[in-house]
Amino acid sequence: MNPILAAECVAKTFAGRRILSSASLRAVPGELRVLMGRNGIGKSTLLKIGAGCIAPDSGHIRFGGRAYLSVSLRKLAAEGLFYLPDHDLLSTAFTVRHQLEMIRRQFNGGDPAEAAGLMGIAGHLDKRPFELSGGERRRAELAAVFVRRPLCLLADEPYRGVAPKDAEALTKAFSSLAADGVAVVITGHEVPTLLDAADHVTWCTSGTTYELGPPQIAARNESFRREYLGSWFYSRAI
Amino acid sequence: MARAAITGALVLAGGDALRLSTTALVGVVLLIVALGWIETRRRREGAFLANLGVSPYVLSVFFAVPALFGEFVLHFGAALLT
Numbered sequence: 001m002n003p004i005l006a007a008e009c010v011a012k013t014f015a016g017r018r019i020l021s022s023a024s025l026r027a028v029p030g031e032l033r034v035l036m037g038r039n040g041i042g043k044s045t046l047l048k049i050g051a052g053c054i055a056p057d058s059g060h061i062r063f064g065g066r067a068y069l070s071v072s073l074r075k076l077a078a079e080g081l082f083y084l085p086d087h088d089l090l091s092t093a094f095t096v097r098h099q100l101e102m103i104r105r106q107f108n109g110g111d112p113a114e115a116a117g118l119m120g121i122a123g124h125l126d127k128r129p130f131e132l133s134g135g136e137r138r139r140a141e142l143a144a145v146f147v148r149r150p151l152c153l154l155a156d157e158p159y160r161g162v163a164p165k166d167a168e169a170l171t172k173a174f175s176s177l178a179a180d181g182v183a184v185v186i187t188g189h190e191v192p193t194l195l196d197a198a199d200h201v202t203w204c205t206s207g208t209t210y211e212l213g214p215p216q217i218a219a220r221n222e223s224f225r226r227e228y229l230g231s232w233f234y235s236r237a238i
Numbered sequence: 239m240a241r242a243a244i245t246g247a248l249v250l251a252g253g254d255a256l257r258l259s260t261t262a263l264v265g266v267v268l269l270i271v272a273l274g275w276i277e278t279r280r281r282r283e284g285a286f287l288a289n290l291g292v293s294p295y296v297l298s299v300f301f302a303v304p305a306l307f308g309e310f311v312l313h314f315g316a317a318l319l320t
Binding site for chain 2: 073083088089092103
Protein backbone atom coordinates (compact mmCIF):
# COMPACT_ATOMS: atom_id res chain seq x y z
CA MET A 1 0.00 0.00 0.00
CA ASN A 2 1.18 3.55 -0.71
CA PRO A 3 2.34 5.61 2.27
CA ILE A 4 0.00 8.39 3.34
CA LEU A 5 2.97 10.29 4.74
CA ALA A 6 6.44 10.24 3.25
CA ALA A 7 9.38 12.44 4.15
CA GLU A 8 11.87 11.67 1.39
CA CYS A 9 15.64 12.23 1.30
CA VAL A 10 15.56 14.81 4.07
CA ALA A 11 18.67 16.50 5.43
CA LYS A 12 18.98 18.63 8.55
CA THR A 13 21.87 20.43 10.20
CA PHE A 14 21.75 21.98 13.68
CA ALA A 15 24.46 24.43 14.73
CA GLY A 16 26.88 23.11 12.14
CA ARG A 17 26.24 19.47 13.08
CA ARG A 18 24.75 17.33 10.33
CA ILE A 19 22.02 15.26 11.98
CA LEU A 20 20.39 13.82 8.87
CA SER A 21 21.97 13.64 5.43
CA SER A 22 19.46 11.58 3.43
CA ALA A 23 16.81 10.02 5.60
CA SER A 24 13.29 8.92 4.77
CA LEU A 25 10.18 8.30 6.83
CA ARG A 26 7.11 6.52 5.55
CA ALA A 27 3.77 5.94 7.25
CA VAL A 28 1.60 3.33 5.60
CA PRO A 29 -2.14 2.91 6.36
CA GLY A 30 -2.80 -0.17 8.46
CA GLU A 31 0.84 -0.57 9.48
CA LEU A 32 2.53 0.00 12.81
CA ARG A 33 6.05 1.09 11.97
CA VAL A 34 8.83 1.64 14.50
CA LEU A 35 11.73 3.97 13.95
CA MET A 36 14.75 2.80 15.91
CA GLY A 37 18.24 4.13 16.38
CA ARG A 38 20.73 5.30 18.96
CA ASN A 39 20.23 8.43 21.06
CA GLY A 40 20.94 11.66 19.19
CA ILE A 41 21.01 9.92 15.81
CA GLY A 42 18.08 11.96 14.46
CA LYS A 43 14.95 9.87 15.03
CA SER A 44 13.05 12.68 16.74
CA THR A 45 14.31 15.18 14.17
CA LEU A 46 13.07 12.97 11.35
CA LEU A 47 9.69 12.53 13.05
CA LYS A 48 9.41 16.30 13.63
CA ILE A 49 10.21 16.95 9.98
CA GLY A 50 7.53 14.42 8.95
CA ALA A 51 5.06 16.12 11.29
CA GLY A 52 5.86 19.57 9.96
CA CYS A 53 7.27 20.80 13.28
CA ILE A 54 10.62 21.69 11.74
CA ALA A 55 11.58 22.35 8.14
CA PRO A 56 14.19 20.16 6.45
CA ASP A 57 17.26 21.73 4.80
CA SER A 58 16.50 19.60 1.74
CA GLY A 59 14.11 16.87 0.73
CA HIS A 60 10.34 16.97 0.65
CA ILE A 61 7.24 15.79 2.46
CA ARG A 62 4.21 14.17 0.90
CA PHE A 63 0.95 13.80 2.77
CA GLY A 64 -2.20 12.40 1.22
CA GLY A 65 -0.84 12.74 -2.29
CA ARG A 66 0.32 16.36 -1.92
CA ALA A 67 4.00 17.26 -1.93
CA TYR A 68 5.46 20.03 0.23
CA LEU A 69 8.96 21.48 0.52
CA SER A 70 7.95 22.86 3.88
CA VAL A 71 4.69 22.41 5.77
CA SER A 72 3.35 23.11 9.25
CA LEU A 73 1.92 20.61 11.72
CA ARG A 74 -1.21 22.79 11.83
CA LYS A 75 -1.81 22.20 8.11
CA LEU A 76 -1.05 18.47 8.24
CA ALA A 77 -3.19 18.11 11.37
CA ALA A 78 -6.14 19.60 9.51
CA GLU A 79 -5.60 16.94 6.82
CA GLY A 80 -5.54 14.04 9.27
CA LEU A 81 -2.14 13.85 10.98
CA PHE A 82 -1.79 13.60 14.74
CA TYR A 83 1.59 14.10 16.39
CA LEU A 84 2.52 13.01 19.90
CA PRO A 85 5.72 14.85 20.90
CA ASP A 86 8.41 13.51 23.22
CA HIS A 87 6.98 15.63 26.03
CA ASP A 88 3.47 15.81 27.49
CA LEU A 89 0.90 16.75 24.86
CA LEU A 90 -2.01 17.86 27.00
CA SER A 91 -2.09 21.27 28.63
CA THR A 92 -1.93 21.52 32.41
CA ALA A 93 -4.42 24.40 32.27
CA PHE A 94 -7.54 22.33 31.49
CA THR A 95 -9.04 19.01 32.51
CA VAL A 96 -8.54 15.97 30.30
CA ARG A 97 -12.28 16.00 29.46
CA HIS A 98 -12.13 19.65 28.36
CA GLN A 99 -9.21 18.96 26.03
CA LEU A 100 -10.75 15.83 24.54
CA GLU A 101 -13.93 17.87 23.98
CA MET A 102 -11.89 20.52 22.16
CA ILE A 103 -10.59 17.86 19.78
CA ARG A 104 -14.08 16.36 19.32
CA ARG A 105 -15.60 19.75 18.47
CA GLN A 106 -12.78 20.75 16.13
CA PHE A 107 -12.80 17.56 14.07
CA ASN A 108 -16.27 16.14 14.72
CA GLY A 109 -14.42 13.33 16.46
CA GLY A 110 -15.33 10.39 18.66
CA ASP A 111 -16.87 10.36 22.12
CA PRO A 112 -14.33 11.47 24.77
CA ALA A 113 -15.91 9.27 27.48
CA GLU A 114 -15.75 6.23 25.21
CA ALA A 115 -12.12 6.96 24.27
CA ALA A 116 -11.20 7.45 27.91
CA GLY A 117 -12.91 4.16 28.78
CA LEU A 118 -10.98 2.44 26.02
CA MET A 119 -7.71 3.70 27.51
CA GLY A 120 -8.72 2.95 31.11
CA ILE A 121 -8.76 6.55 32.29
CA ALA A 122 -12.53 7.10 32.55
CA GLY A 123 -12.12 7.94 36.22
CA HIS A 124 -9.55 10.64 35.47
CA LEU A 125 -11.46 12.66 32.89
CA ASP A 126 -12.15 15.54 35.27
CA LYS A 127 -8.56 15.79 36.45
CA ARG A 128 -5.88 18.01 35.02
CA PRO A 129 -2.92 16.19 33.43
CA PHE A 130 -0.51 17.14 36.24
CA GLU A 131 -2.72 15.15 38.65
CA LEU A 132 -2.09 11.98 36.64
CA SER A 133 0.89 9.62 36.66
CA GLY A 134 3.19 9.48 33.62
CA GLY A 135 1.49 6.30 32.39
CA GLU A 136 -1.99 7.81 32.84
CA ARG A 137 -0.93 10.91 30.91
CA ARG A 138 0.25 8.73 28.02
CA ARG A 139 -3.12 6.91 28.13
CA ALA A 140 -4.91 10.27 28.10
CA GLU A 141 -2.89 11.29 25.03
CA LEU A 142 -3.89 8.05 23.31
CA ALA A 143 -7.51 8.80 24.27
CA ALA A 144 -7.05 12.12 22.46
CA VAL A 145 -5.88 10.16 19.41
CA PHE A 146 -9.01 7.96 19.55
CA VAL A 147 -11.19 11.07 19.76
CA ARG A 148 -9.37 12.63 16.80
CA ARG A 149 -9.50 9.46 14.64
CA PRO A 150 -6.51 10.53 12.53
CA LEU A 151 -5.36 9.06 9.24
CA CYS A 152 -1.78 9.03 10.45
CA LEU A 153 -0.21 9.05 13.92
CA LEU A 154 3.42 9.92 14.66
CA ALA A 155 4.42 9.23 18.27
CA ASP A 156 7.85 10.22 19.58
CA GLU A 157 9.00 7.90 22.37
CA PRO A 158 5.52 7.19 23.74
CA TYR A 159 6.85 4.49 26.11
CA ARG A 160 9.22 6.81 27.95
CA GLY A 161 9.00 6.29 31.70
CA VAL A 162 5.84 4.19 31.75
CA ALA A 163 5.22 1.05 33.78
CA PRO A 164 4.91 -2.30 31.95
CA LYS A 165 1.11 -2.39 32.48
CA ASP A 166 0.74 1.06 30.90
CA ALA A 167 3.14 0.06 28.11
CA GLU A 168 0.90 -2.93 27.39
CA ALA A 169 -2.14 -0.64 27.16
CA LEU A 170 -0.27 1.69 24.79
CA THR A 171 0.80 -1.21 22.57
CA LYS A 172 -2.80 -2.45 22.40
CA ALA A 173 -3.93 1.06 21.44
CA PHE A 174 -1.30 1.45 18.70
CA SER A 175 -2.11 -2.01 17.30
CA SER A 176 -5.82 -1.26 17.39
CA LEU A 177 -5.30 2.02 15.52
CA ALA A 178 -3.21 0.26 12.88
CA ALA A 179 -5.85 -2.49 12.58
CA ASP A 180 -8.40 0.27 11.92
CA GLY A 181 -6.31 1.50 8.98
CA VAL A 182 -4.38 4.30 10.68
CA ALA A 183 -0.76 4.75 9.57
CA VAL A 184 1.23 4.60 12.82
CA VAL A 185 4.91 5.43 13.31
CA ILE A 186 6.49 5.32 16.76
CA THR A 187 10.03 5.73 18.03
CA GLY A 188 11.66 4.39 21.16
CA HIS A 189 14.30 2.17 22.70
CA GLU A 190 12.01 -0.40 24.33
CA VAL A 191 13.25 -3.11 21.95
CA PRO A 192 11.19 -6.15 23.06
CA THR A 193 7.98 -4.08 23.32
CA LEU A 194 8.51 -2.34 19.99
CA LEU A 195 9.58 -5.44 18.08
CA ASP A 196 6.59 -7.37 19.44
CA ALA A 197 4.19 -4.65 18.30
CA ALA A 198 5.75 -3.60 14.99
CA ASP A 199 4.76 -4.57 11.47
CA HIS A 200 7.85 -2.88 10.04
CA VAL A 201 11.17 -1.64 11.38
CA THR A 202 13.07 1.39 10.10
CA TRP A 203 16.60 1.88 11.36
CA CYS A 204 17.98 5.39 11.60
CA THR A 205 21.76 5.55 11.65
CA SER A 206 24.60 7.72 10.32
CA GLY A 207 22.22 10.36 9.01
CA THR A 208 20.21 7.96 6.90
CA THR A 209 17.50 5.31 7.28
CA TYR A 210 17.25 1.66 6.33
CA GLU A 211 13.93 -0.11 5.81
CA LEU A 212 14.62 -3.42 7.57
CA GLY A 213 11.14 -4.87 7.05
CA PRO A 214 9.17 -7.01 9.50
CA PRO A 215 10.70 -7.41 13.00
CA GLN A 216 11.61 -11.08 12.43
CA ILE A 217 13.74 -10.07 9.45
CA ALA A 218 15.05 -6.89 11.10
CA ALA A 219 16.24 -8.85 14.14
CA ARG A 220 18.34 -11.03 11.82
CA ASN A 221 20.07 -8.02 10.22
CA GLU A 222 23.70 -8.35 11.26
CA SER A 223 24.54 -4.61 11.22
CA PHE A 224 21.35 -3.71 13.11
CA ARG A 225 22.10 -6.31 15.76
CA ARG A 226 25.75 -5.35 16.08
CA GLU A 227 25.32 -1.57 16.09
CA TYR A 228 21.96 -1.10 17.79
CA LEU A 229 20.48 -4.14 19.51
CA GLY A 230 23.74 -5.11 21.21
CA SER A 231 25.00 -8.34 22.67
CA TRP A 232 22.13 -8.86 25.15
CA PHE A 233 19.54 -9.00 22.40
CA TYR A 234 21.98 -10.85 20.18
CA SER A 235 22.33 -13.70 22.70
CA ARG A 236 18.54 -13.74 23.34
CA ALA A 237 17.70 -13.85 19.66
CA ILE A 238 20.04 -16.76 19.06
CA MET B 239 -1.89 41.11 36.00
CA ALA B 240 0.11 42.83 33.27
CA ARG B 241 -2.61 45.48 33.00
CA ALA B 242 -2.63 45.95 36.78
CA ALA B 243 1.14 46.43 36.74
CA ILE B 244 0.82 49.00 33.92
CA THR B 245 -1.95 50.76 35.84
CA GLY B 246 0.26 50.91 38.93
CA ALA B 247 3.17 52.32 36.94
CA LEU B 248 0.92 54.97 35.31
CA VAL B 249 -0.57 55.99 38.66
CA LEU B 250 2.93 56.37 40.14
CA ALA B 251 3.95 58.42 37.09
CA GLY B 252 0.89 60.64 37.53
CA GLY B 253 -0.70 59.60 34.22
CA ASP B 254 -4.29 58.55 33.37
CA ALA B 255 -4.26 54.83 34.02
CA LEU B 256 -7.73 54.22 32.66
CA ARG B 257 -7.72 56.14 29.37
CA LEU B 258 -4.62 55.20 27.42
CA SER B 259 -3.42 56.95 24.29
CA THR B 260 -3.65 55.00 21.04
CA THR B 261 0.08 54.27 21.12
CA ALA B 262 -0.09 53.02 24.71
CA LEU B 263 -3.21 50.97 23.88
CA VAL B 264 -1.40 49.25 20.99
CA GLY B 265 1.59 48.68 23.28
CA VAL B 266 -0.57 47.10 26.00
CA VAL B 267 -2.32 44.79 23.53
CA LEU B 268 1.01 43.73 21.98
CA LEU B 269 2.37 43.09 25.47
CA ILE B 270 -0.65 40.94 26.34
CA VAL B 271 -0.24 38.96 23.08
CA ALA B 272 3.48 38.49 23.78
CA LEU B 273 2.78 37.32 27.34
CA GLY B 274 0.15 34.91 25.99
CA TRP B 275 2.72 33.45 23.61
CA ILE B 276 5.32 33.12 26.38
CA GLU B 277 2.78 31.34 28.58
CA THR B 278 1.87 28.99 25.72
CA ARG B 279 5.54 28.15 25.22
CA ARG B 280 6.11 27.73 28.96
CA ARG B 281 3.23 25.26 29.17
CA ARG B 282 4.44 23.54 25.98
CA GLU B 283 0.97 23.77 24.46
CA GLY B 284 2.27 24.35 20.92
CA ALA B 285 1.91 20.75 19.77
CA PHE B 286 -1.60 20.46 21.23
CA LEU B 287 -2.73 23.66 19.51
CA ALA B 288 -1.10 22.63 16.22
CA ASN B 289 -2.82 19.23 16.46
CA LEU B 290 -6.09 21.17 16.81
CA GLY B 291 -5.22 23.04 13.61
CA VAL B 292 -5.07 26.40 15.40
CA SER B 293 -2.96 28.93 13.48
CA PRO B 294 -0.60 31.36 15.27
CA TYR B 295 -2.65 34.28 13.91
CA VAL B 296 -5.89 32.94 15.38
CA LEU B 297 -4.12 32.40 18.69
CA SER B 298 -2.84 35.98 18.65
CA VAL B 299 -6.38 37.21 18.02
CA PHE B 300 -7.60 35.12 20.97
CA PHE B 301 -5.07 36.89 23.18
CA ALA B 302 -5.69 40.35 21.72
CA VAL B 303 -9.51 40.47 21.70
CA PRO B 304 -10.08 40.27 25.50
CA ALA B 305 -7.30 42.83 26.05
CA LEU B 306 -8.84 45.22 23.54
CA PHE B 307 -12.32 44.69 24.97
CA GLY B 308 -11.02 45.35 28.49
CA GLU B 309 -9.33 48.56 27.38
CA PHE B 310 -12.50 49.83 25.70
CA VAL B 311 -14.54 49.02 28.82
CA LEU B 312 -12.01 50.92 30.97
CA HIS B 313 -11.90 53.82 28.54
CA PHE B 314 -15.66 54.30 28.26
CA GLY B 315 -16.24 53.44 31.93
CA ALA B 316 -13.84 56.20 32.93
CA ALA B 317 -15.52 58.60 30.47
CA LEU B 318 -18.94 57.87 32.02
CA LEU B 319 -17.66 58.38 35.56
CA THR B 320 -16.05 61.76 34.86
